[in-house]
Amino acid sequence: MKQTLEKGNSLALLPLAVFIFTFLGSGLLLQDFYALPSSIAVILGICTAFLLFRGTSDEKVSRLIAGCGDSKIITMCLIYLLAGAFATVSTTMGGVDAVVNLGIENINSSYFPLGIFLIAAFLSTATGTSVGAIVALGPIAISLADKSGASLPLIGGSLLGGAMFGDNLSMISDTTIAATQSLECKMKDKFKVNLFIALPAAVLTVLLLLFLGYGEGPLEVTAEDYQLIAIVPYVLVIVLALVGINVFSTLFIGILAAGSIGFFTGDFTLLTFSKTIYQGFTSMTDIFLLSMLTGGLAALVEKAGGITYLLHQIKKRIKTKKSAQMGIGALVGLVNVAIANNTVSIVVTGGIAKEINDDYELNPKKTATILDIFSCIFQGLLPYGAQVLLIISFSKGLLSWSDLVLNAWYYLFLFLVILLAIYSDFWDRIIMKYAK
DSSP: OOOOOOOOGGGGGGGHHHHHHHHHHHHHTOOOOTTSSSSHHOOOOOOHHHSSSSHHHHHHHHHHHHHTOOHHHHHHHHHHHHHHHHHHHHTTHHHHHHHHHHHHHHHHHHGGHHHHHHHHHHHHHHHHOHHHHHHHHHHHHHHHHHHHTTHHHHHHEEEHHHHHHHHHOTTTSSHHHHHHOOOHHOHHHHHHHHHHHHHHHHHHHHHHHHHTTOOOOOOOOOOOOGGGGGGGGHHHHHHHTTTTHHHHEEEEEHHHHHHHHHHTTTOOOHHHHHHHHHHHHHHHHHHHHHHHHHHHHHHHHTTTTTHHHHHHHHTTTTOOOHHHHHHHHHHHHHHHHHEEEEEEEHHHHHHHHHHHHHTTOOHHHHHHHHHHHHHHHHHHEEEEEEHHHHHHHTTTSSSOHHHHHHOOOHHHHHHHHHHHHHHOOOHHHHHHHOOO
């Protein structure tokens, strides 16, 4: 372990603070954390760095371009494009509708909250987005809760927990891509460690929802028509990723599979298939630009000593490997509270997490998991987070933030299991033994 570390320059963090507080301040002022494009907030941070830091304009531009073009950042951005294309093509050919209606048709209606949790978990894992799962399931879940008289807070909490299960675990999720690229570990390795933490939390949630649903009368729920073959691309992508196929190949095969099914069912022509792929690319424009520009901003801040200062402050408070892991979790969580975006939080803190991981000889796949899990836990509990705001808006004021999060049991169990994974040597040995 390194014994000495330069103190760095605290003033060099000002451009990063401008970015974070511009994003946060505009969200609070406009009561919409997505009203101001996040890329514009990053540009303001970059402008601050250019005005504040020493050096010629050419030197600063070169440093900015080097950060934007970092191999990890570009790799991350290319994966975003393919993930967006896969999600859009699969949805267009009926994949989301098939998943939703398959679950409704085969899950006993008296266990509706459990069904919503399971469908949301599978859908978000398959598509890599919690927001997408909530958008697809939210209106259905709220409507059925209203018609059946089932507990709206419990259904909302189940939807929120299930959606974030996949957001955290999925190998095509923005958060997984950002965490694994930051820690330089393989997605399948991070997935295995993550699974041994997320799965016990999900099992506990399922058992609780089974207990809460026991004895309830049947609900009137009717599934719409769907084609089972539409689910195949999701299953294919999960299987290919699990067996270790390169993520680029996995997503490319998934896109081709979804497109082939679309041709077979008449949803696509060659032209519409091509346009749908492009729509998937453009759906990732925000996160693409944000990741690239944030990489440039981080490079400027690092050159001026800001990252070194932040590392110094964190390491003064770290005494053991356990406190190092908890420090990484707390750091990404606090950044997420400021900017209400779990992917951006990982991108911003990923470099620092990598430094701590290396200096304290932590396991990169476990560190990537901690980074991802804590960002998702904080994101799902924020009253101004996109996931919470969507569910509350679908309920048309019938569901409050406190009722929603108090019934999101998956978050409680996930937090307890991740604490066990950090502080319990016995549980840590089990995870690392079977997650090889």
